[in-house]
Amino acid sequence: MDYTYAPGRNHLFVPGPVNIPEPVIRAMNRNNEDYRSPAVPALTKTLLEDVKKIFKTTTGTPFLIPTTGTGAWESALTNTLSPGDRTVSFLIGQFSLLWIDQQKRLGFNVDVVESDWGQGANLDILAKKLAEDTAHSIKAICIVHNETATGVTNNLATVRKLLDHYRHPALFLVDGVSSICALDFRMDEWGVDVALTGSQKALSLPTGMGIVCASPKALEATKTAKSVRVFFDWNDYLKFYKLGTYWPYTPSIQLLYGLRAALDLIFEEGLENVFARHSRLGKATRLAVEAWGLKNCTQKEEWVSDTVTAVLVPPYIDSSEIVRRAWKRYNLSLGLGLNKVAGKVFRIGHLGSLNELQLLGCLAGVEMILKDVGYPVKLGSGVAAASAYLLNTIPLIPSRI
Amino acid sequence: MDYTYAPGRNHLFVPGPVNIPEPVIRAMNRNNEDYRSPAVPALTKTLLEDVKKIFKTTTGTPFLIPTTGTGAWESALTNTLSPGDRTVSFLIGQFSLLWIDQQKRLGFNVDVVESDWGQGANLDILAKKLAEDTAHSIKAICIVHNETATGVTNNLATVRKLLDHYRHPALFLVDGVSSICALDFRMDEWGVDVALTGSQKALSLPTGMGIVCASPKALEATKTAKSVRVFFDWNDYLKFYKLGTYWPYTPSIQLLYGLRAALDLIFEEGLENVFARHSRLGKATRLAVEAWGLKNCTQKEEWVSDTVTAVLVPPYIDSSEIVRRAWKRYNLSLGLGLNKVAGKVFRIGHLGSLNELQLLGCLAGVEMILKDVGYPVKLGSGVAAASAYLLNTIPLIPSRI
Amino acid sequence: MDYTYAPGRNHLFVPGPVNIPEPVIRAMNRNNEDYRSPAVPALTKTLLEDVKKIFKTTTGTPFLIPTTGTGAWESALTNTLSPGDRTVSFLIGQFSLLWIDQQKRLGFNVDVVESDWGQGANLDILAKKLAEDTAHSIKAICIVHNETATGVTNNLATVRKLLDHYRHPALFLVDGVSSICALDFRMDEWGVDVALTGSQKALSLPTGMGIVCASPKALEATKTAKSVRVFFDWNDYLKFYKLGTYWPYTPSIQLLYGLRAALDLIFEEGLENVFARHSRLGKATRLAVEAWGLKNCTQKEEWVSDTVTAVLVPPYIDSSEIVRRAWKRYNLSLGLGLNKVAGKVFRIGHLGSLNELQLLGCLAGVEMILKDVGYPVKLGSGVAAASAYLLNTIPLIPSRI
Amino acid sequence: MDYTYAPGRNHLFVPGPVNIPEPVIRAMNRNNEDYRSPAVPALTKTLLEDVKKIFKTTTGTPFLIPTTGTGAWESALTNTLSPGDRTVSFLIGQFSLLWIDQQKRLGFNVDVVESDWGQGANLDILAKKLAEDTAHSIKAICIVHNETATGVTNNLATVRKLLDHYRHPALFLVDGVSSICALDFRMDEWGVDVALTGSQKALSLPTGMGIVCASPKALEATKTAKSVRVFFDWNDYLKFYKLGTYWPYTPSIQLLYGLRAALDLIFEEGLENVFARHSRLGKATRLAVEAWGLKNCTQKEEWVSDTVTAVLVPPYIDSSEIVRRAWKRYNLSLGLGLNKVAGKVFRIGHLGSLNELQLLGCLAGVEMILKDVGYPVKLGSGVAAASAYLLNTIPLIPSRI
Structure with a gap:
C-alpha cells in the first residue's frame, strides 16, 4: 500500500529518517x-x-x-x-x-x-x-x-x-x-x-x-x-x-x-571516509546555497553542520510551500522549518547513506522549486558550484579501483 | 549472516516473538x-x-x-x-x-x-x-x-x-x-x-x-x-x-x-476465526500433552491458555535440556521454564501466524525430543490425539472454497 | 555479498536492466x-x-x-x-x-x-x-x-x-x-x-x-x-x-x-502519463547534451528516442573511459558504445521507473565526468538546460494534489 | 496480493518449485x-x-x-x-x-x-x-x-x-x-x-x-x-x-x-550432508506410506527416490481429491498424479530446503486428508513410523553443537 505513489525513487533529504542501504x-x-x-x-x-x-x-x-x-x-x-x-x-x-x-x-x-x-x-x-x-x-x-x-x-x-x-x-x-x-x-x-x-x-x-x-x-x-x-x-x-x-x-x-x-x-567504507563523505556533502550544499544567493541559517562558519543545512528564504516566501511543492511535484522530501524558524527555513538533510549524485539531484530539484515559488534563482547555479567543488574532492570508490 | 544455520525452516514455537506472515x-x-x-x-x-x-x-x-x-x-x-x-x-x-x-x-x-x-x-x-x-x-x-x-x-x-x-x-x-x-x-x-x-x-x-x-x-x-x-x-x-x-x-x-x-x-481471516484457530491449536496441544502422559502446568481447566502451553516434565528430566535439544537437533524453538518453574516446564507457544500442520510438526518433534531425553513417550501418540480432534474442527479455508 | 560496495544508491542509467520500483x-x-x-x-x-x-x-x-x-x-x-x-x-x-x-x-x-x-x-x-x-x-x-x-x-x-x-x-x-x-x-x-x-x-x-x-x-x-x-x-x-x-x-x-x-x-500512473514522463526525460536529456556542445548519435530529430540517448564524444575522448569513471567514481552506471560506435558514444538510458530529479543527478554526474576526461564542459550547463524545460512541463503528482 | 490467503505457512510439498531458504x-x-x-x-x-x-x-x-x-x-x-x-x-x-x-x-x-x-x-x-x-x-x-x-x-x-x-x-x-x-x-x-x-x-x-x-x-x-x-x-x-x-x-x-x-x-551444510538429509526424508516418507498400508508407485526398492514419493491410492479414491483437500483445508501443497497415473497417485516432494519436522507436519496432514477422503488410516501411524526412523538418524546441527 502506497497512499501517495509517484514514479521513480523518493528523494529523501529530511535530516532523518534517512535512506536505508x-x-x-x-x-x-x-x-x-x-x-x-x-x-x-x-x-x-x-x-x-x-x-x-x-x-x-x-x-x-x-x-x-x-x-x-x-x-x-x-x-x-x-x-x-x-x-x-x-x-x-x-x-x-x-x-x-x-x-x-x-x-x-x-x-x-x-x-x-x-x-x-x-x-x-x-x-x-x-x-x-x-x-x-x-x-x-x-x-x-x-x-x-x-x-x-x-x-x-x-x-x-x-x-x-x-x-x-x-x-x-x-x-x-x-x-x-x-x-x-x-x-x-x-x-x-x-x-x-x-x-x-x-x-x-x-x-x-x-x-x-x-x-x-x-x-x-x-x-x-x-x-x-x-x-x-x-x-x-x-x-x-x-x-x-x-x-x-x-x-x-x-x-x-x-x-x-x-x-x-x-x-x-x-x-567497509571506513569511519574516517564516512566523515569525509559527509564533509563533502555538507560543503557542496553550502556552496549551492551561496550560489543561489540565499543564506544559511547557521550564523558562523565555525558552527556549520555537515549533516543538515537549514536554508533561510526571503521574507516574501513561505518555506513550508517549498517543502510542500518538493513533495507534490518532484517526489523530493525536504525538512520543514520548525517552531521559531517555521516558514523561514527549509532544511536539506545530507546524512547517512547518500552519495554525491543523489545530492546533486536534490539541489537541481531545489532550484526548480525556488523558481516555482518566485525566487529568482539561476537554474544550474547551485549544481555548478557544488559540482566544481566535488569534482576536486570525490575519491575513487576503493572497491572499484 | 546466520550464526547458526540449519537446513529448512526454523520451527518457531516460543510464545513470542512469533512467526511473521x-x-x-x-x-x-x-x-x-x-x-x-x-x-x-x-x-x-x-x-x-x-x-x-x-x-x-x-x-x-x-x-x-x-x-x-x-x-x-x-x-x-x-x-x-x-x-x-x-x-x-x-x-x-x-x-x-x-x-x-x-x-x-x-x-x-x-x-x-x-x-x-x-x-x-x-x-x-x-x-x-x-x-x-x-x-x-x-x-x-x-x-x-x-x-x-x-x-x-x-x-x-x-x-x-x-x-x-x-x-x-x-x-x-x-x-x-x-x-x-x-x-x-x-x-x-x-x-x-x-x-x-x-x-x-x-x-x-x-x-x-x-x-x-x-x-x-x-x-x-x-x-x-x-x-x-x-x-x-x-x-x-x-x-x-x-x-x-x-x-x-x-x-x-x-x-x-x-x-x-x-x-x-x-x-481478512476474521477476528472471530482467528480466535477459533487459536482455540483449536490450544486444545490440540493439550490433547497431545495428555496423550504423552504429561501434565499441563495450568492446574485447572478454567485457566488453560489457547496461546501457550507450559508442559510439566517428570522430576528426573531437566526441561532446559528439552529446549536445548529442540534447537540443536530439530531446528525447533521451544520456550524455557522461567524462574520458579525453570527446569520443570517447557513451553509450546501456539499464537500468531500459525496453522495446524505447523503445530503437528512441532508436536512430532517434541515426541522425538522426549525420547531423546529418556521419557518413554509413544511416538505418534500426541500427534494422533491432536489430529483426531483437529480432523473434526478445521474449517475449509474460506478463500479456497 | 556486494563485490563492489559504494555508499548511497547506485545511479542506474543503462538502457536496461532498469530500476525496479x-x-x-x-x-x-x-x-x-x-x-x-x-x-x-x-x-x-x-x-x-x-x-x-x-x-x-x-x-x-x-x-x-x-x-x-x-x-x-x-x-x-x-x-x-x-x-x-x-x-x-x-x-x-x-x-x-x-x-x-x-x-x-x-x-x-x-x-x-x-x-x-x-x-x-x-x-x-x-x-x-x-x-x-x-x-x-x-x-x-x-x-x-x-x-x-x-x-x-x-x-x-x-x-x-x-x-x-x-x-x-x-x-x-x-x-x-x-x-x-x-x-x-x-x-x-x-x-x-x-x-x-x-x-x-x-x-x-x-x-x-x-x-x-x-x-x-x-x-x-x-x-x-x-x-x-x-x-x-x-x-x-x-x-x-x-x-x-x-x-x-x-x-x-x-x-x-x-x-x-x-x-x-x-x-495507477496512467499509460499515457508514463509516455509523457518518458517524453519529458528524453527531451531534457537531449537539451543537456546540446548545452554541453555534444552531438546526439541520432542523426535526425524524427528518430530521437525518449528511452535512450547515445551521446557522441569528440574524437580525442574514449567514451568507454567515461563509462568506467562513472562507475568507479560516481556510482553511476552508463551504457557503453557497442560495436561500430564503441569508444565513440556513451549512452544514457532514461526508461522505466525513473523521475526527473534522478535524471538531473545523472546529468550532473556526466558533467563532472566530462571534465574528468578533459572535455571543456561548463558545469551546470546541462542541468540548467534540462531544468528550464522540466520546470514548465513536470505535472503535479496526481496522488499528492 | 494473495488470491487465496490462509493463516500460517503454506506447506509446500510439490516436487518443485520448492521452498526457498x-x-x-x-x-x-x-x-x-x-x-x-x-x-x-x-x-x-x-x-x-x-x-x-x-x-x-x-x-x-x-x-x-x-x-x-x-x-x-x-x-x-x-x-x-x-x-x-x-x-x-x-x-x-x-x-x-x-x-x-x-x-x-x-x-x-x-x-x-x-x-x-x-x-x-x-x-x-x-x-x-x-x-x-x-x-x-x-x-x-x-x-x-x-x-x-x-x-x-x-x-x-x-x-x-x-x-x-x-x-x-x-x-x-x-x-x-x-x-x-x-x-x-x-x-x-x-x-x-x-x-x-x-x-x-x-x-x-x-x-x-x-x-x-x-x-x-x-x-x-x-x-x-x-x-x-x-x-x-x-x-x-x-x-x-x-x-x-x-x-x-x-x-x-x-x-x-x-x-x-x-x-x-x-x-555450508556440506554436499554429502545434503544428500544424507534427502535420504533421511525419503526413507521416512516411505516408512509412513507403508504404515498407512498404502503402496509406493515405485515398483522396486532399487528405484525408490529420495526426492519425491508417488503414493498409490486405493481404486475407490481419486487422488486429485486428496491434493485438492490438502490445499483447501490444510494449506498443504501436494503433487498431482500426472497423465497415466492421474487420479491414482498423489506425490509428496521432499527435496530442497526442508527439514524433518516440516516433513512430519506434512505427513500428519496427509493422514488427516486420507481420513477425509474415506481411507481408514490410523492417525499418527505414519508419523510414528517416520519418527522412529528419524530419531535414530537425525544428526545434531553442526553450527549448534
Missing part, C-alpha cells in the same frame, strides 16, 4: 527468532563490541534500547541524575528545546543558556557558570552536538576543555542524534559521559533503536541517581550482560541484524 | 520515509481506527508506542497513577512478577495477591479486598490476561463483575501481551481502562511497537496522575492527534506498514 | 508456490488480460515466456516463419544486427536494409522492395521499434502504411524491447503481427520474462510455419490456455507477482 | 544492476566455478541459461545432435515422456524404451541395443535420473558401465532436474556428457535458470551438431566466457545473487 534492508527482511536461543546473544555480543567504535570509545558501555531518540535522552538523564539536580542546557533550536523540556518534566533544575536560533551553544556563558560554581551544584552539562533544526554543530572539545580547566566534576551528556556516524565523535578523547544516537539517523536504519553509550563515571552515577526509571534502567541491562543473555526484554531481531549490516558497511 | 514481511521491506509528509499521517489514521477493533473498543484511544511490552506496562501505569497509589496485582508467574516489580520501582504501593505458579489470579481475594476497601484506597487492579510463563488465562469478565458489584472505582489495567488478537478480548464490555499488547505477539510483527489502549476514564486519570513521564506520556500523543500529524517523535515507518498488513490479514 | 521488489519477495494450485492460474488470467493494454491490443494473444529478449525474438520468428522464408530486416545498430544474425542462423533468407548507425530504418527502400515484390516473396518485415544502441526510434505507422499501400501480406514483426511501456505502442492500430518486449526494460522488472504478443494473423501463421521449435512453441501455451492452467512448464512465481505489481503501478 | 530470498531482494559492470562478471566467475561442484565435475563446462528445465533439455539436445540422429530414450513417466516428445519435435529419430510407470529405465534393453549397434547409429542415450512423476531413480552408473562395456561412443545426456543437489550425482565418474537441472528444484531458488553442464566430448560435438539453435547455443556463451564478460544476453541479476547464496548454504 539496500544491504541493510535485505538483512532485516526476515522472520522473528527466539531471542533466548544462543544465536541472538552471539550476535548481540558483536554489536555491543563494534558499536563502541562509532562512539570512539573503548571504556564506554553501550545500550541498544528499543526506543527513539527521545527515549535515549530519557535514558541518559534518569540513569545519571536525581530530581532537583541542576543541569546546564543550551537552547539553540527545536531539538535542544525539546530536550530541555524533557529535563524540566523529569524534575531537574535546568539552567538554560539560550542563543539565537542559528547560533551555537554559548560556551562563554558556560565558562562563566563553571567558574562561579565552586560548590559544584551543576551536576550535568547537556548539549546537542548537532542541532538538527538549524544545522548548527557545537564544539564538544571546548566543553571538555572548560570542564577540565575549572576542574568541574559535572557529567557531560551529549545528544549525538544527528552527528554520530556522520561527524567525528570522540567520546573518550572529549570525556563525554553519556552519548546517544538513534538508529534512523546516520546509521541509516529504520527508527526503533536508541543507542546510548555510558562512560565508567556515568555508570558510577547510576548508583546514586534517584530518578525513577524501569524501562530505561541500565542496571537491568547490565544484569543480563553479566549473564551473557544481554536482553532484559525482547529486542527487535530485525534491527539487530540490520545494525550488524549497517556497521559492516560503515567499517 | 510473508505478506507482513513484504510490507516492511522498504526504505524510510519522511514521517512529516502527508502519507504517514494518512496511514496512521487508518491504523488508529482499525487497531481499536482488536481491543473490541469503540470508546478507547490507542497509542502506538515505539517500545516493547515492558514499556507499554510503564505507559499504562505512569499515565494513570501517582507514586504511593495502591494497586492490587496478581503474582502468578514470571511476567506478572516482572510487572509487579515495575510497579514497585515506579513507587506504587503494590498489594500483591500471590498464587501458585500454574494457578490463575485469586479473584476471591480480590473480592475480599474490594469489599473491605470502602475508602477506595485501591487505585488500580493490575492483571495479566494470559500469563505467558505458565499458560494461565485469567477471567477478566469476573474482575469487572466484582468491581461493579462493589461499585469500586479502581482503574482496571490489563496486560494483554499474549492474549490480544489471539484470545477474545472485550475492552468495552469488560470495562477495561488500559489494555496493552506488543507487536511481536499475536499480531505477528517484529518487536518494537507497544500498543496501548486507554478508556475515557483512563484518559481522565492522566490529569491527576503525578507519575513522572515524558517518553511514555500520552498527552504528547494526544497533542499531535489533535494536530493531525499524530507523532510526538519519529515512528518506525516499517512497523506502521507492517501493522497495516497485519491488521488486513486478521480482518 | 520498491513495490515491485516487495511483491517478488516471496517463497515459491505450487503453480498447479488454483491461485497461479487466477493470477495469470489477470496478467494475460492486462498485459494486452501495454501493447494497445484487444485482438492479440500474449505469451509470458521464461526467457530474455533474445528468446522472445526467437519465439516471434520460429512460430510464424519457415526456413528459407524471405524477411526484410533493417540494420541500424547493435540490437538490430543481433536480431538479423539470429534470423540468418535460424535459416531465413534475410534481405538486410542497412543504414548508418544513428539513422533510422530506411523506409524508402522498404517501399521500393514492397512495390517490386508482387510475388509476395517477402514473408515478414522485421523491425526494431527503438534501437537501443544508437537511440533511434523508427516510425512504425509508416511501415503499416506502406504495407497497406502495396497491399502486401507480409507479417509485421516488431522488437519493442526498449519501447513498449515507455513509448506509445499501438499494436492493433499499426497492424503489428508480433510485438515483444523484455521484463527488465520499461516494465521495470528483473530480467527473465519475454513478453510476446501475437495477432490473429500471426497465430494463423503458426499452422504453416515449419521452423523447428519446442520451448518457444506458442501452441503449447495455447493448449494450456484452453485448459485454464496456462503453463506448459514452470513459470517464475516471483516474476508473475512482480508483473502484477508492475502493471498496477503503470495503470 | 530465507537467506536466498534475502539475497534476491534487490534492484537491478548493469550486467556489463565489472561486478557481475566477478560474481559470475565464482558461480561457474562453484556450480561444477554440485555436478561433481572438474572437466565440465557449465551454462546458466535464463530458461526452465524444458529449455535446458532443448539446449542439451540441439547443441550436441543433428536432425535425424538416433537417440535411445526411456519412457517411464510424464517427464521422460515430455522429453521424448521434445526429441521427436526437434527431428531426432527417437528409439523409445518404454517401461510401466513405476518402473525404472529398462537397462537390459539398452544393453541389447548397444550390443547390436556395432555401426554406432545411436548418437545419444537420453535418460532422466529421477522421474518426478513416479518417484523413480535410475541407475546412471550402470548406463556408463554398459556404454564402456560395448565401447559405444554415444553421448550420455542426463536430465537431473529432480536429482542434482539432492541425490548424489557424479558427472565425471559416470562419464555423463550433458547434465542439467533447474533452479527451482533442489537448488531451492525461483524458477528461471536452467543449469546445464557439458563434458569436453559434448563441447566437441557442438562442432558437428546441425540442430538449429540460437538462444540456446552454447557457443555464444563460450565466446563471452573467453572475453571474461560471460553473458551473450541479459542475465537475471537476482537469480545470480540467489544462486550465490544457495550454493553458499549447500556448501
